[in-house]
Amino acid sequence: MKKVALLVAVAALSLGAAPAFAQTKKQLVIVVKGLDNPFFEAINQGCQKWNSENADSEYECFYTGPASTSDEAGEAQILQDMLSNPNTAALAVSPSNAPLIANTIKSSAPTIPVMTLDADLSKADAGLRRTYLGTDNYVMGRKIGEYIKAAKPDGGTICTIEGNAAADNILQRAQGMRDALTGQDGLAALAGEGGWTEVAGCPVFTNDDGAKGVQAMSDILAANPDLDAFGIMGGWPMFGAPQPYRDLIGPLADRIASNDFAIGAADTIGDQVALAKEGLVTALVGQRPFEMGYLAPSVMIDLIEGKPVADPVFTGLDECTKDTVDTCIQK
Structure with a gap:
């Protein structure tokens, strides 16, 4: 029996099978x-x-x-x-x-x-x-806010696009952006501080869904045609739905180029860098x-x-x- 077992083991190894003791x-x-x-x-x-x-x-x-x-x-x-x-x-x-x-x-x-x-x-x-x-998500959000503020130093109306309402990283980014825009720390919403006001219905939580993000931006623009800025805390509307994003933001390209409208967004994934090259976002702050x-x-x-x-x-x-x-x- 021992000899038979040994022959079976040798045959298994010769066929490439893993030994029992692997x-x-x-x-x-x-x-x-x-x-x-x-x-x-x-x-x-x-x-x-x-x-x-x-x-x-x-x-x-x-x-x-x-x-x-x-x-x-x-x-x-x-x-x-x-x-x-x-x-x-x-x-x-x-x-x-x-x-x-x-x-x-x-x-x-x-x-x-x-x-x-x-x-x-x-x-x-x-x-x-x-x-x-x-x-460092707070620093990331601050940088997004700094780019928006540089484009619109006198402030304006803004909508923040977020992902999951209970995601700590997204909440930190939004806080960093608000702090950078206003020069104040810890504001949960903007109501004129530093010249910035968050419009009704914002922030919008999209559960990291690109299509929902673009639809939310479309709805906000329809309700607020004089909106001055978007702060997008994740790249979902851009890398998740790049063509719908192009279709929506394309008509605003001249306003973005002249700093009449500002979009600061997180991430540099997928089509996002191409969208930046096309002038469809003010700045991207990307992770690694x-x-x-x-x-x-x-x-x-x-x-x-x-x-x-x-x-x-x-x-x-x-x-x-x-x-x-x-x-x-x-x-």
């Missing part, structure tokens, strides 16, 4: 808000780049998330499943709904390192994660999602090994205008 790699899990968003696909590309460069590692970067960015409950369930998976060595999550994700972490009581990526938990819940890796996905596995390994890790770990910003589009993205 070990599955430990997973460094990245859970994002939704797989339908090009921003998160860039994070995945960084994750896979790390895998290709670390093929001999005992770890692998594993990227997952719900099918849609609007599925907050789905993200929470995936997070819970990954935290209970014995093969998960560490985990990075981009919270769509920060309170919900915080409660999921609390209920799971993980013994493995957990960090946030791209979006953070609230300050009150920050102790649930080891570090945050991604954009590929870098987030590429750095996250190494940060998670440092956390596993008990090495010191800074909190937060910022990945920087790119700034693009019509005049700088050829050189504005960090390579």
